[in-house]
Amino acid sequence: MTQKNLTQYTRILGIETSCDETAAAVVEDGRHILSNVIASQTELHAKYGGVFPEVASRKHVEVIHAVISQALHEAHLSIEDLDCIAVTRGPGLVGSLLVGVNAAKGIALGRQKPLLGINHIEGHLYSLWLSDDEELIEFPLLALVVSGGHTELYLMRDHLEYEHLGGTLDDAAGEAFDKVGRLLGLPFPGGPAIDKASESGDGTFFRFPRAVLNDGYNFSFSGLKTAVMRTIAGYDQDRLPVSDLAASFQAAVVDVLVTKTALAAAEYEVSAVHVSGGVSSNRHLRKEMAQRLPVTVRFPSQKLCTDNAAMIAAAAHWHFTAGRRDFLDMDVLPSLQL
Ligand code: KG4
Ligand code: ZN
16 A cells, blocks of 8 residues: 655666666656667577577677666656666676666766666566556566566565565576477577467467476476477478467466466455566467456556666665665676576
């Protein structure tokens, strides 16, 4: 029910370089996006079939300055106008994180601005607050983050308060999409490609296993991936029913995510469910969540599902207004937990 410090006005520069997107954004009051610049490296990594960490950090070094300058330019602001410099501190690829953190420290030191290190997962959670309509978000709520690196379920009783209910025991949902995409010969990243291929497929054609574990709210997708692999092995490569395989795999992932989220929503009597992270742009997931959950389900806009810096600035607003500040010796934390 609480909405803390809504009156404190902030303008925050967010910087995000945890993986293969170099991003900078300026956000006002943790809600209104003044600019949101994303330089994607997807094409660069496509030939490797996945993110090549060394290549990613070098590309961040090349473009970070231009990306930050453009974010300020589009917001019609200079660094002097900002209240704080916020940057992703982890989790992520160490070489990539270092580029963003060092850029943020340079600005904070050179211009005497407060610095805040933000958890990338927390950024995804706060992408739900980046909305111009002033809808009142009430607690407690359930937050599912489904991305390339994470499948995590949290109970939020208030701002900045997270109870971890469960997470993946092996592959993250997006990772499973990417691996199965590769097995099906689809372009990288596999998630959007499977979403598209599924349009013309039958999701009931193959009945792939759903690992609805009995140990609370944990997830497992490696068995599903192996089942898809075995099914593929039974076909001649040039006769693969790609769209039926894609749709049936997607149906299994979505079924598990929705079933577990529905169970948690009922147990904790939440007022709403928030779904974020790259996989939250999946159309079948959006449809099933909306249809099967008895409470309001919110998703970020498509552009805010995948990695961006606006979500980092949005999360920073709540830390900043709560009085938190970080020091210039702040280190990156590649395995940071929330
Ligand atoms: O949040 P994100 O940009 O990066 C991480 O923090 O990991 O998520 C990227 C992941 C990739 O695994 C990608 O395949 C997946 O999100 N993804 C999707 C879709 N769009 C992106 N998965 C399923 N359906 C989609 N439409
Ligand atoms: Zn992410």
